[in-house]
Amino acid sequence: MNERIVIITGSNSGIGKAAAKRFAAEGYRVIIACRDIERSKKAHREVIEATNSKNVDLMQLDVASFESIRNFCTGYREHYSKLDVLIHNAAYFNHGEKEYQLSPDNIEITFATNTFGPFLMTYLLKDSLKQSDDPRILTVSTTNIKHFFDPKRELDIDDLHGDNKDGKPYNVYKRYGDSKMALLMLTFKMAEEFKGDAIKVNAVMVPNIRQERSSLRKFKSKFYRYIATVQNLFAWPPERMAETYFHICASDVFRNVTGKLININNKIMQRTEIPPGKGGIPLLKELMRFDTYPRYVENKEIIAKVWQVSRAETNL
Template sequence: MMKDKIVIITGANSGIGKAAALKFATEGYRVIMACRNLKISTAVQHDIMETTKNTNVDLMELDVSSFDSIRTFCAAFKAKYPRLDILIHNAAYLNHGEKEYKLSPEHIELSFATNTFGPFFMTRLLADHLAKSPDPRVLHACTTNIKNFFDPKRKIEFDNLRGEYKGKRAYSTYKMYGDSKMALLMLTFKLAEEYKHLGIKVNAIQINRVKLSKETIEKMHSFWKVFAHFQNLTNPLPAGMADNYFHICTSDTFKDTTGQLINHKKEIVKPSISEKGFVQLKNIFGSTTYPKYAINPQNVEQIWKLSITLTEN
């Protein structure tokens, strides 16, 4: 029975996360909406239960950027539920127009705290509950923004993730967002290896364009506002990507798939063979390859060790 299947979705009160919560609830799953803003989320929770007639939609407070909040959430979840079948790391931090370098409660750059280290820490704390499921799956929401790493000059600022150069080095919320999502992709590969013996599958989905909310567009600079409004005319609704979340996390197609990046067409994306000339253009404008930066052993080991160090302190 689907009502016995338990799924956690972070950032489930808006956008793709809300659409995914609605999809899983419609299909009869027990849905745990893990959200930071309970005031907004309560209304969404009630709307989902009313729409789907599924009363097994739980709302639990979680700020993914805070390790203390993650500890509290995971302890409360484990006390309430016998296991976890699906964990979807959908919540992300990208504050359009933000010019200030911000730190999390643990003094980690906010994009990385929310998009990288938070999901990593949460998965590790819930691994024992995931292992109790007959088919445990973890999904990371990635982005086409990682294509910026096809530029050989692009690097993650490992030396500036704790405010080391705050105020001294140019800050871009878009660069930090892309860097943090590249780091999340690398952790996807590493976590898949780490938990393979427990049967836990860990994959990432590359989010393509979706319709942006009016609130999101309002935060943008004038040129990008116009561009976003224009794109929204053809951008698909979040429901389409939510269907992809559901398919990857429940279908037999991906039952044995782990350590992969999957695109919006539900195809497995491969590392690029070449990043020069015409092939590079195909890399940038296509959706079948990701930058070799993501599988560089030195890069992967660096983000893995840093993740362990930050979350074990």
């Protein structure tokens, strides 16, 4: 009766799948939330076989589509009386993509998947989270946001509908960093908003983690596929990152922690900035560190804009 339930988006591969195994092995009911049910059946079986758990459920969810999110959340609320842990693990990052892509809601695909999808889903599941005695939300960040240590870097959330107002070529790497910085800002803002409901909202910084071959095959560019294959040789296994997801979402240590960015070693990271006028080595040093992230995330004007745009795009 006291079963704890976790939803992990994009858990048909990589870190998400490893996390599904980790939570299932600990007796959690795990909801594998994936966009392609047929393709995800293999991962579903794999999680069940690896853990001997009978409590692993597969549900369809396309995080880039608001309709799919609404259907998922309605279905979830009909079947489950509460939600203990929500992990926004799914993300879009197609290395080498040069074409501007739109989501089913006509929103730039990186922002639709990585920012607005998790935002909408969180609000639609808030009442289920409130039924838990220890509700926790985890969003997934990336070292890419460290580029915001560069004082010249700015988050661009204006060109969301393909208008290409500034005429610049589409840069999926920048979009990914911008969408994940926006998600981090929303994470901290939601942590504040949800304090009254005792819902904890944190983010985890993911370093270089080994990717499955099936994920590498999705890359648009052969060149980046090659780079990622080499990077894989030096990467941590997904199980290592899954351990951190589990620790943040299940351990007593993080029971009362909210509004933090946490690294792979379970350490709360600190906001900092490069002294004005200093680039080069100080910037490089910050890029290499595991315990700091850019103070840009506190930029009140940008936070207000990200919040307002997220609400407008999702009709919340």
